[in-house]
Amino acid sequence: MAEHAEHPAYPVGLRLTGRRVVVLGGGQVAQRRLPALIAAGADIVLVSPDATPSVEAMAEAGEIRWERRPYAEGDLSDAWYALIATPDAEANECASAEAERSRTWCVRSDDASAATAWTPATGRSEGVTVAVLTGRDPRRSAAVRDAIVEGLRDGTLKAPHHRTRTPGVALVGGGPGDPDLITVRGRRLLAEADVVIADRLGPRDLLDELPPHVEVIDAAKIPYGRYMAQEAINNALIEHAKAGKAVVRLKGGDPFVFGRGMEEAQALAEAGIPCTVVPGISSSISVPGAVGIPVTHRGVAHEFTVISGHVAPDDKRSLVDWASLAGLRGTLVVLMGVDKIGAIAQTLIAHGKSPETPVALVQEGTTAAQRRVDATLATVAETVRTEDVRPPAVIVIGEVVTVGPQGARRDA
């Protein structure tokens, strides 16, 4: 092999489904390589006296067959491909020689120059497999792979789908506001969009990055005439999709947490428009987290309940059972509740919740304007007034408020 070292490797994609692959050694190398072999559908036999707990779990799950013994001559017969990674140098040599004789492509973890195949640094994004070989520099391979995969995922590497660009609408959860907190899938779809209909909440900064040909529509400004505002948004989504545009409906947080995402998905389904839903990081968890408040904490809260506070507790339209909520020991997270927090706090106290229950209000969480204000159920209404807390804010009610470093300072 050594005399051919200057020749580059010949890249190829092996189709291993149902084909026998033998892995010798059940250590860290096997642990790293097995998932991709399993994903490729290979018929995998592991030969090794022992294995790491993760590899053992793959055998227990039936993803690989494990023969608990050392390598023996003949193990590679009928194998299309072999991974040699035992801690025994002599066994590796013998297995390598057997692979050469039986013309089985083989990777060696201990001596790449003695191998007949090299494993590229691989990554996948939306149906594209990226495989990078740089000869003897695996870190560079990994770095090149990462750059390409990341670029494909976030859309900064322009590689449009020519055969399969899916028409229709993507309802994308944009996360709480920090542009880094959108999912990679959401970001890629945004980069591929022709039209983006965006809410006020969410990662507005990302809209600045869109190329000039992308039409960005502020959902709040769509004229709705004789329709309800939501109907007008639904109609706009349908209209643009019917015109053959790739449409992204960019929403704050997660589309299905007080986001009316399902109403839009239903309207699209009725109009026969394909719709993809991309989850987002909901403000209900991430905004408290951004100021160091965990919505659960061992020994403090074993549940959290996310509540819409957009209608007052005594409003006939309210679907919230405030009496039951007052009886819970866990965390209450109220969205859209700044205006009604006085009535909400009074109702919770009236149903037995302690007036001393800690409360935190987090305004514009994860953005540059983020601000946390602390109170108790008894004082929160007054605090909102004196501190001029404004929407959007997440209100956290419960002992978790005092768990983190800022909460601890508050108690001190």
Ligand SMILES: C[S@@+](CC[C@H](N)C(=O)[O-])C[C@H]1O[C@@H](n2cnc3c(N)ncnc32)[C@H](O)[C@@H]1O
């Ligand atoms: C219509 S709801 C949408 C919630 C969103 N779908 C989610 O999962 O986060 C809007 C409310 O979410 C909360 N909210 C969203 N983003 C926020 C942020 N960055 N900071 C504080 N509150 C936020 C506020 O309570 C706001 O009134």
